[in-house]
Amino acid sequence: MATTVQSVSIFGMIAGLIGVMALVAVNALFLIWMERKVSAHMQLRPGPMEVGWHGAIQTIADALKLLGKELITPREVDRPVYLAAPIVIFLPVLVSFLVIPFSQNLIIRDMNVGVLLILSFAALTVLAILMAGWASNNKYAVFGAIRSVAQNVAYEIPLLITLMSVILMVGSFRLTDIVAAQSRVWFILVQPVAFILYIICATAETNRAPFDLPEAESELVAGFHTEYSGMRFALFFLAEYTNMFIVAALATIFFLGGWRGPFLPGVIWFLIKVYAIIFLIMWFRWTFPRVRFDQLITLSWKILIPLSLANLIITAFVLKLV
Amino acid sequence: MSLLIASLSFYLVVAATVVGAVIAVAARNIFHNVLGLALSLIGVAGLFLYLNSPFVALMQILIYVGAITIAICFAIMLSQPLYLPAPPRNPLKIQGAAFGAGLVFIFLGLLTRQTLWTPAAERVNDWSITTIGHYLLNQYVVIFELISLLLLVAMLGAIVTARGGRGSA
Numbered sequence A: 001m002a003t004t005v006q007s008v009s010i011f012g013m014i015a016g017l018i019g020v021m022a023l024v025a026v027n028a029l030f031l032i033w034m035e036r037k038v039s040a041h042m043q044l045r046p047g048p049m050e051v052g053w054h055g056a057i058q059t060i061a062d063a064l065k066l067l068g069k070e071l072i073t074p075r076e077v078d079r080p081v082y083l084a085a086p087i088v089i090f091l092p093v094l095v096s097f098l099v100i101p102f103s104q105n106l107i108i109r110d111m112n113v114g115v116l117l118i119l120s121f122a123a124l125t126v127l128a129i130l131m132a133g134w135a136s137n138n139k140y141a142v143f144g145a146i147r148s149v150a151q152n153v154a155y156e157i158p159l160l161i162t163l164m165s166v167i168l169m170v171g172s173f174r175l176t177d178i179v180a181a182q183s184r185v186w187f188i189l190v191q192p193v194a195f196i197l198y199i200i201c202a203t204a205e206t207n208r209a210p211f212d213l214p215e216a217e218s219e220l221v222a223g224f225h226t227e228y229s230g231m232r233f234a235l236f237f238l239a240e241y242t243n244m245f246i247v248a249a250l251a252t253i254f255f256l257g258g259w260r261g262p263f264l265p266g267v268i269w270f271l272i273k274v275y276a277i278i279f280l281i282m283w284f285r286w287t288f289p290r291v292r293f294d295q296l297i298t299l300s301w302k303i304l305i306p307l308s309l310a311n312l313i314i315t316a317f318v319l320k321l322v
Numbered sequence B: 001m002s003l004l005i006a007s008l009s010f011y012l013v014v015a016a017t018v019v020g021a022v023i024a025v026a027a028r029n030i031f032h033n034v035l036g037l038a039l040s041l042i043g044v045a046g047l048f049l050y051l052n053s054p055f056v057a058l059m060q061i062l063i064y065v066g067a068i069t070i071a072i073c074f075a076i077m078l079s080q081p082l083y084l085p086a087p088p089r090n091p092l093k094i095q096g097a098a099f100g101a102g103l104v105f106i107f108l109g110l111l112t113r114q115t116l117w118t119p120a121a122e123r124v125n126d127w128s129i130t131t132i133g134h135y136l137l138n139q140y141v142v143i144f145e146l147i148s149l150l151l152l153v154a155m156l157g158a159i160v161t162a163r164g165g166r167g168s169a
Helices: A002-042 A058-068 A079-096 A114-136 A139-170 A175-180 A192-205 A230-255 A266-287 A293-321 B002-026 B030-050 B054-078 B091-114 B129-139 B141-163
Strands: none
Touching: A002 A058, A002 A079, A002 A230, A002 A266, A058 A230, A079 A114, A079 A230, A079 B030, A114 A139, A114 A175, A114 A230, A114 B030, A114 B054, A139 A175, A139 A192, A139 A230, A139 A293, A139 B054, A175 A230, A192 A230, A192 A266, A192 A293, A230 A266, B002 B030, B030 B054, B054 B129, B129 B141
């Protein structure tokens, strides 16, 4: 009996891993197409139209092109660190999928420290960006890395505090408990300030415009991944788009009731909400101009952190009184 | 099969800890030292996971790898440029460091021999979030507050040091 249980869990882990890999790949392909289409339509252009229906398989063609490209390693780079950085940025992204509940039953491992798992592995991304920038031995890359680290450190604090006010209401770090607590009303209605703070911080954490200073094309070429080519560059890209999926999934779980919704099955609802949030983040990119670096840091330390702390304290008071 | 995987991952984690620690001490490039430290800390997090305390393991990654290592990187950016030749190793300092580390090692070794370990199966209290929370806010509340006071002092010290800015230095 014990052996069957064991084999089932190993089988489950392998199936989960394959599922996550497939999801990461398909999600990135879809998001890149979606980004092109959204940006195009916001600028009254049609976007990619040639490959497939409305350019639907354009990204597959691009991915094949990237696969065929030569991997160039500049002579002056710090070789071991340079080669390790794309791997280090991609691994934590995969780990985060371990705890995301796509529906009632579709979850690889329902850990009681689910949120912390995602947040702590997200912290590794900063280290990977620093490794990439530093090892590239290129001033633009180093600048991009330094900016990215300053930004990520500043925005991680309000992000954690904001999520903490929801966790305080639920009393659990388990993601399924947080979804279950929203059976009557979504937390976006109870904690609207927290939702706005979270979306701002999530946009900054994923280095998206208007907070895309680490890879500001007009100033820094491509920022920390300037010296990477071919599939190595693609890994950074893949990690960035998967990170977008993860922050949107967290927003869905924390504020939009997770997989809950009428008529349609849970997974569909979950994905609809996730991609709605991603659409919102893309919308920001094509409507807001990029902020200046001092504005970016000031916004976090002087506005977002006090606001999120105030939100947390008010939440605690209300919970104590009610 | 799963026992094999478990022991394999255990040795992997131990190897990461030890190799990371060696890189952290021996490498000549200061950035490699930091990365070695990060690897070692991730290994320690793996050891916590192996001891069935995922909460402590994740906190280890979040605080030590995510925050402390990054803070050290910021300190490196403020230190002298890397293209300058590094000063030669001072043998006296190496001996002193080895002596200090040896003392800590002996102390910890004696401590582990003195402690009565209970195997995991017999242990009643699991080191979950609830247990740690209760400990921190009941039994060890004074120590907890003292640590936060220490952090406050460090923060004030950093502000005082940085207040002059670069111009007045």
